[in-house]
Amino acid sequence: MENLIRVYCQNSASYVDVPLGTSLLELSKSVELKLNYTVLAAYVNNRIKELNYRIHAPISVRFIDISHPEGHRVYQRTITFLLQRVMAELYPEGEFHVRHSVGSGLYCEIEGKDGFTEPQCEQIEKAVREIAAQNIPIERKKEPTTDILAKLEAAGYPDKATLLRSRPKLYNNIYYMGQTVGYFFGALASSSGYIDNFAIVPYNEGFLVVLPDRTNPLYLGSVPKAEKMAGLFHQFHEWMDVVGVATVGELNSRIQQGDTSELIKIAEAVHGRQFSRIADRIYQANHERGAKVVLISGPSSSGKTTSAKRIGVQLRVLGLHPVLISLDDYFVNREDTPKDENGDYDYEALEALDLARLNDDLKRLIDGQSVEIPRYDFITGTRQWHEQPLKLDDRSVLIMEGIHALNPNLTPALEERLKFKVYLSCFTSVALDNTTRIQTTDNRLLRRITRDYRTRGNNAYDTIARWPSVRRGEERHIFPYQENADIMVNTSLFYELGVLRPIVEPILREIPDTVPEYGEAHRLLHFLDNFTPISTDEIPLDSVLREFVGGSSFKY
Numbered sequence: 001m002e003n004l005i006r007v008y009c010q011n012s013a014s015y016v017d018v019p020l021g022t023s024l025l026e027l028s029k030s031v032e033l034k035l036n037y038t039v040l041a042a043y044v045n046n047r048i049k050e051l052n053y054r055i056h057a058p059i060s061v062r063f064i065d066i067s068h069p070e071g072h073r074v075y076q077r078t079i080t081f082l083l084q085r086v087m088a089e090l091y092p093e094g095e096f097h098v099r100h101s102v103g104s105g106l107y108c109e110i111e112g113k114d115g116f117t118e119p120q121c122e123q124i125e126k127a128v129r130e131i132a133a134q135n136i137p138i139e140r141k142k143e144p145t146t147d148i149l150a151k152l153e154a155a156g157y158p159d160k161a162t163l164l165r166s167r168p169k170l171y172n173n174i175y176y177m178g179q180t181v182g183y184f185f186g187a188l189a190s191s192s193g194y195i196d197n198f199a200i201v202p203y204n205e206g207f208l209v210v211l212p213d214r215t216n217p218l219y220l221g222s223v224p225k226a227e228k229m230a231g232l233f234h235q236f237h238e239w240m241d242v243v244g245v246a247t248v249g250e251l252n253s254r255i256q257q258g259d260t261s262e263l264i265k266i267a268e269a270v271h272g273r274q275f276s277r278i279a280d281r282i283y284q285a286n287h288e289r290g291a292k293v294v295l296i297s298g299p300s301s302s303g304k305t306t307s308a309k310r311i312g313v314q315l316r317v318l319g320l321h322p323v324l325i326s327l328d329d330y331f332v333n334r335e336d337t338p339k340d341e342n343g344d345y346d347y348e349a350l351e352a353l354d355l356a357r358l359n360d361d362l363k364r365l366i367d368g369q370s371v372e373i374p375r376y377d378f379i380t381g382t383r384q385w386h387e388q389p390l391k392l393d394d395r396s397v398l399i400m401e402g403i404h405a406l407n408p409n410l411t412p413a414l415e416e417r418l419k420f421k422v423y424l425s426c427f428t429s430v431a432l433d434n435t436t437r438i439q440t441t442d443n444r445l446l447r448r449i450t451r452d453y454r455t456r457g458n459n460a461y462d463t464i465a466r467w468p469s470v471r472r473g474e475e476r477h478i479f480p481y482q483e484n485a486d487i488m489v490n491t492s493l494f495y496e497l498g499v500l501r502p503i504v505e506p507i508l509r510e511i512p513d514t515v516p517e518y519g520e521a522h523r524l525l526h527f528l529d530n531f532t533p534i535s536t537d538e539i540p541l542d543s544v545l546r547e548f549v550g551g552s553s554f555k556y
Helices: 024-028 069-090 118-134 145-155 158-166 227-243 248-256 260-289 304-317 355-366 440-455 460-477 479-484 496-508 517-528
Strands: 004-009 014-019 041-044 047-049 059-064 096-102 105-110 138-144 171-177 180-182 199-203 206-210 216-220 293-297 321-326 374-377 382-385 396-401 419-425 487-490
Touching: 014 024, 024 041, 024 059, 041 069, 047 517, 069 096, 069 105, 069 118, 069 171, 069 180, 096 206, 118 199, 118 206, 138 145, 145 158, 145 171, 145 180, 158 248, 227 260, 227 479, 227 487, 248 260, 260 304, 260 419, 260 487, 293 304, 304 321, 304 396, 304 419, 419 479, 440 460, 440 496, 440 517, 460 479, 460 496, 460 517, 496 517
Parallel strands: 004 059, 293 396, 293 419, 321 396, 419 487
Antiparallel strands: 004 014, 041 047, 041 059, 096 105, 105 206, 138 171, 171 180, 199 206, 374 382
């Protein structure tokens, strides 16, 4: 009698009995999934698994497609594997890098190559499509790490080998696509044939792999004009190469050699120069065009509060008088707050702010008048008032930070010459290896989990559960206006994930495996396993990182 395993499929809300050893791919074809797009992977007991995973015990399974955040990552990793093979064939002497994301796509370069022509991009795209058309199986195997190291070195991937050596384990996973080997962090599609919608176009000094839009995967994402952000990325990638810690393997090796103190000093000195440079630009704008209002925006956990305070310190050095005002204090009363599609108060909507009052106060302050500034009471949801009115002098500069700061509709009453706009990014300039970038959203999410647990009593479950809503707000209210900035700043510190690891790991482990959020917690724990832990002892008290791990010399 055939051994049968009972499986619960969440997509169809049904139980099904399958033979022992059935693959997830086979299971997906036997149940009604009600997914809009091709299945790419599945959560098995809330852990992500590839479709060639075989069932040997009762499980609960939830299949996902490209519209799911992890499904989109599966697609990205898989096309990276195909690109890795193509670039090794077309440019065997060049070192292939996946640098960072641009919209929903991936920006790639060949070390030392100055740009790609349209015919060259067409050649790369054609080669990738040919591999996809062959529908080559992609298999993951667990092998002795010594064997994997030898294969990675032979294939020309010393960066991946360096990472493996820096986190010793007896066994690791390696991927095969025919004779091509790869090392990736997270699930891949079960064959090359799943890559069916993409384009490759020239972009800056490399090329852009344009991928399907996650919210509407039938269409490719747009190619945003992000010259300022691209310049910031390029600047930091070059700098990381000079410092010699462009990858996590290199960073771990330096830490294990005892260079942690020096690396922290270098990273913090770079931050100090950035804030000093911003203050110089503001001072110049103040004297040349009368700029009096500094607007600071950035996504969640990009370090807006500490950055505003550090910019303020630098402005004092230059003889200006910074005055910090929070946009949150201009919230309308809770009962007047707009609601979202679910009927919940939408505090991220621009209309949640009293724009008329804000613009009137700003105009009066700039005109030299004394103004009573509101203070929002988050407990009662009502407006209060500061005891002392505010009045600016000739050397005063207002600093306001918030998600809408770069939206022109926030301050339409102010002349553009009066504004100086700062955008804070938090992209991790160190990469896991040459083809595996670290997502800026992961860096920020880990920061937020750490801070919210410490200061707000929120557990990791709550923070992870709210994160998709936070991300939707960023896509709607922040990212469309980032190129409006006069200057952009990267607030990430290349050593910080080593600091966050020992703090956030026990917080993540509190999430039980019975909830869907466990899948994200498990992924983050697996990701953090790549970093050598670092103590907080030598982190300066004014560091942006102190906003999240505690011990800051600033008051929040």
